[in-house]
Amino acid sequence: MKHRSLRSSVVVLLLLVVGSVSAVLIFRSSNSVEKSEEFPSLINATIEILTEGLACKKFTSVDLVKAYLSRIAEVNETVHAVTEINPDALTIAAKLDLERSAGTIRGPLHGIPILIKNNIATKDKMNNTAGSWALLGATVPRDATVAKKLRAAGAILLGKANLSQWANFRSLDSSNGWSSLGGQVYGPYYPNQDPQGSSSGSAVASAMLGNRDRRFDHISFPAQQPSWHQTKHLVIPISEHEDTVGPLTRTVKDAAYILQAIAGVDTRDNYTSAIPDGTIPNYIAACKLSGLSGLRLGIPRNVIALRTSNTSAPMIEAFEQALDVLEAAGAIIVEDTNFTAAAEYRNSSLPLAVAGADFVVNLQTYLKSLTYNPKNITSLAVLRDFTQSFPLEDYPARDTGLWDQSLQSWNNTDPRFWAAYQQVLYYGGEGGLLGALDRNNLDAVILPARWAPDWASPVGTPIITVPLGSYPSDTPVVKDSWGLVQYAPNIPFGISFLGARFSEEKLIGMAYAFEQRTMVRDKVQPYILPTTELADVVIKKHI
Numbered sequence: 001m002k003h004r005s006l007r008s009s010v011v012v013l014l015l016l017v018v019g020s021v022s023a024v025l026i027f028r029s030s031n032s033v034e035k036s037e038e039f040p041s042l043i044n045a046t047i048e049i050l051t052e053g054l055a056c057k058k059f060t061s062v063d064l065v066k067a068y069l070s071r072i073a074e075v076n077e078t079v080h081a082v083t084e085i086n087p088d089a090l091t092i093a094a095k096l097d098l099e100r101s102a103g104t105i106r107g108p109l110h111g112i113p114i115l116i117k118n119n120i121a122t123k124d125k126m127n128n129t130a131g132s133w134a135l136l137g138a139t140v141p142r143d144a145t146v147a148k149k150l151r152a153a154g155a156i157l158l159g160k161a162n163l164s165q166w167a168n169f170r171s172l173d174s175s176n177g178w179s180s181l182g183g184q185v186y187g188p189y190y191p192n193q194d195p196q197g198s199s200s201g202s203a204v205a206s207a208m209l210g211n212r213d214r215r216f217d218h219i220s221f222p223a224q225q226p227s228w229h230q231t232k233h234l235v236i237p238i239s240e241h242e243d244t245v246g247p248l249t250r251t252v253k254d255a256a257y258i259l260q261a262i263a264g265v266d267t268r269d270n271y272t273s274a275i276p277d278g279t280i281p282n283y284i285a286a287c288k289l290s291g292l293s294g295l296r297l298g299i300p301r302n303v304i305a306l307r308t309s310n311t312s313a314p315m316i317e318a319f320e321q322a323l324d325v326l327e328a329a330g331a332i333i334v335e336d337t338n339f340t341a342a343a344e345y346r347n348s349s350l351p352l353a354v355a356g357a358d359f360v361v362n363l364q365t366y367l368k369s370l371t372y373n374p375k376n377i378t379s380l381a382v383l384r385d386f387t388q389s390f391p392l393e394d395y396p397a398r399d400t401g402l403w404d405q406s407l408q409s410w411n412n413t414d415p416r417f418w419a420a421y422q423q424v425l426y427y428g429g430e431g432g433l434l435g436a437l438d439r440n441n442l443d444a445v446i447l448p449a450r451w452a453p454d455w456a457s458p459v460g461t462p463i464i465t466v467p468l469g470s471y472p473s474d475t476p477v478v479k480d481s482w483g484l485v486q487y488a489p490n491i492p493f494g495i496s497f498l499g500a501r502f503s504e505e506k507l508i509g510m511a512y513a514f515e516q517r518t519m520v521r522d523k524v525q526p527y528i529l530p531t532t533e534l535a536d537v538v539i540k541k542h543i
């Protein structure tokens with residue numbers, strides 16, 4: 001039950017994924033040389049590369065959407081990463097192509113396809129279900145603010161990424177990446193790989209571009225978890241105090257572009273009012289090779305020591321090697337910046353209780369906002385009844401243990417909530433990340449990604465994770481009770497940079513400087529990759 005350490009966090013995800021259809025491949029062999037010269041390979045294309053191709057009319061957004069749909073179709077049977085496709089994606093792409101040819105460019109995301117997680121509401125033909133039959137067909141009054149901002153920035157919402165049902169907040173015993181509606185998502189680095197985290201589909205989709213650390217994305221943070229910079233309005237919640245919306249992308253710079261578009265004050269989400277001066281730094285400009293120069297990075301060795309097992313060795317070894325890279329890039333490594341409450345936090349049941357107390361109330365608020373609620377799901381209690389009696393929800397094989405606990409306990413309007421929440425704030429704050437940053441005068445704390453997310457979600461601080469390495473070829477294959485592969489050769493892992501609240505700009509700089517010096521994503525390849533490329537779409541168009 002590794003993922004039971006809770007932490008929610010919701011993820012938006014830059015698409016650029018998958019797929020291909022054999023029928024369009026007829027021209028492939030004869031054109032392969034010319035093709036690779038003319039078109040960027042979709043596994044490696046960044047937002048900047050795609051934007052350049054769009055700008056010089058090498059291809060259109062319609063071509064891009066067609067190519068990605070084809071790539072998704074190629075692999076969806078194997079990895080189940082995408083729940084549904086936006087039926088209007090091609091129409092939207094055509095409109096954005098027209099705008100572009102008329103000289104209107106909304107910004108760097110103009111005409112770029114993006115997948116969003118299936119708990120971010122959109123007021124269009126797509127469902128927002130958190131992977132449950134309970135919400136199929138339900139409608140919302142408006143786009144989630146994040147979706148609205150992405151649209152306004154010119155992004156094409158291509159589809160919804162499969163996720164762990166209710167962002168993994170239902171059962172005490174279920175598998176990562178499973179939902180009644182979406183089925184089981186698998187990781188792309190080993191057959192039947194546990195996709196981890198609730199953002200399973202998002203991460204798998206972006207991993208198939210080659211870059212994302214999938215392995216330890218757990219519930220909380222997928223790849224980057226920003227501060228409360230992003231509005232959560234109309235995102236199906238777990239916990240208002242712990243959820244965060246963030247991008248999962250192929251590269252650090254791509255994440256910076258997405259974050260730039262979605263960050264900012266939203267009057268519909270009070271948490272965003274904490275943004276200093278209400279202003280957002282330039283995250284793209286923060287992507288500098290000098291991003292590590294002169295910065296103090298602490299290692300809380302006791303956090304790593306607390307949860308070390310025989311499967312940790314390759315991660316820790318790669319982490320130690322990364323320290324040399326960080327130092328060579330000008331960082332100052334500060335050893336033993338231990339978190340004073342690490343052991344106590346690990347033992348505590350309060351973090352889960354706080355999330356459950358939020359869930360009862362926050363879910364009800366979301367359900368109340370629906371403009372059409374076909375199954376009349378109005379509260380967690382009703383949702384539990386539905387889930388336990390609807391055969392496709394796979395109850396009791398997958399229980400509702402977390403809901404049972406939440407419904408038995410106090411909720412976040414109870415005075416006991418505030419005492420518990422203060423204690424959780426202490427674990428993540430003075431007793432955890434914030435205390436270590438402060439005492440040691442650090443710019444960030446670094447950890448192998450597996451150990452990182454627990455320390456950010458309670459205090460609303462950002463994390464950015466970049467690929468670090470992968471399990472070696474002699475790794476014994478370990479499966480969980482659901483048959484999901486937990487450890488196996490080639491399964492990647494990451495390194496995380498954790499900073500103070502609203503330190504995204506600095507963290508992005510560090511992650512970029514590390515990524516550019518290591519380019520681990522080029523060394524770890526999924527075992528399955530789609531083959532459709534832009535050439536297949538563009539050349540076909542001209543025949």
Ligand SMILES: *[C@@H]1O[C@H](CO)[C@@H](O)[C@H](O)[C@H]1NC(C)=O
Nearest residue numbers: 084085087125126127136137
């Ligand atoms: C949303 O769910 C409904 C079923 O209620 C289905 O008919 C529709 O096709 C779904 N939308 C998409 C985009 O798949």
Ligand SMILES: *[C@@H]1O[C@H](CO)[C@@H](O)[C@H](O)[C@H]1NC(C)=O
Nearest residue numbers: 233266267268269270271273
């Ligand atoms: C923000 O807080 C104010 C004051 O507590 C409250 O009236 C308002 O409804 C809140 N808004 C949201 C979107 O939660």
Ligand SMILES: *[C@@H]1O[C@H](CO)[C@@H](O)[C@H](O)[C@H]1NC(C)=O
Nearest residue numbers: 300301302303305336337338
């Ligand atoms: C930090 O924790 C590590 C691992 O538990 C321990 O070896 C080290 O002595 C601690 N350092 C300090 C300064 O307490």
Ligand SMILES: *[C@@H]1O[C@H](CO)[C@@H](O)[C@H](O)[C@H]1NC(C)=O
Nearest residue numbers: 309310311475476477478487
């Ligand atoms: C770790 O130990 C368990 C048994 O305790 C074993 O099943 C597994 O194969 C070991 N994994 C590695 C990577 O050595």
Ligand SMILES: *[C@@H]1O[C@H](CO)[C@@H](O)[C@H](O)[C@H]1NC(C)=O
Nearest residue numbers: 341342343344345346347348
């Ligand atoms: C955590 O729990 C273990 C096992 O119950 C106990 O031995 C240990 O003292 C506890 N640690 C703290 C810091 O509470």
Ligand SMILES: *[C@@H]1O[C@H](CO)[C@@H](O)[C@H](O)[C@H]1NC(C)=O
Nearest residue numbers: 360361364410411412413414
């Ligand atoms: C939260 O708890 C209070 C007090 O027990 C109760 O009146 C209220 O209905 C609960 N809220 C929800 C959403 O269940």
Ligand SMILES: *[C@@H]1O[C@H](CO)[C@@H](O)[C@H](O)[C@H]1NC(C)=O
Nearest residue numbers: 372373374375376377378386
């Ligand atoms: C939901 O409630 C409405 C109005 O009370 C009712 O007409 C409808 O049959 C209910 N639907 C379900 C699935 O229970």
Ligand SMILES: *[C@@H]1O[C@H](CO)[C@@H](O)[C@H](O)[C@H]1NC(C)=O
Nearest residue numbers: 041042043044210521522523
């Ligand atoms: C993507 O880039 C990597 C690293 O440069 C390279 O090995 C790989 O062949 C590229 N993929 C394609 C499809 O061009």
Ligand SMILES: CC(=O)N[C@H]1CO[C@H](CO)[C@@H](O)[C@@H]1O
Nearest residue numbers: 069072073076077082084085
């Ligand atoms: C989105 C998508 O392409 N889904 C496809 C996944 O595979 C099944 C079976 O081949 C198709 O029916 C879906 O359309």
Ligand SMILES: CC(=O)N[C@H]1CO[C@H](CO)[C@@H](O)[C@@H]1O
Nearest residue numbers: 076080081082083182183184
């Ligand atoms: C589009 C896509 O890949 N969706 C998949 C989500 O997962 C379910 C089942 O696991 C698949 O049937 C869908 O095709």
